[in-house]
Amino acid sequence: MHGPAEDMAIRVIAGMLAVGQVSATFARHHNARRWPGYDIRHGPFSTEPYFELAALF
Structure with missing residues (x-):
């Protein structure tokens, strides 16, 4: 079954x-000069929760 609700959920997650x-790329580029060794995965623009959410689908 693939209805409008599933399409909407996929669009929201995408x-x-x-x-x-985009924010991770920007933050990595922007913060690299300020904080050497800055790890985006643990920063305020972390993308990990989105990938965990997307893995459910």
């Missing part, structure tokens, strides 16, 4: 992934 990727 949007979250896109936003997470």
Whole structure:
């Protein structure tokens, strides 16, 4: 079964992934000069929760 609700959920998660990727790329580029060794995975723009959410589908 693949209805409008599933389509909407997939769109929302895809949007979250896109936003997470863009903010992660920006933050990595922006923070690299300020904090050497800065790890984006544990920063305020962490993308890990989005990937965990996407893994459910």
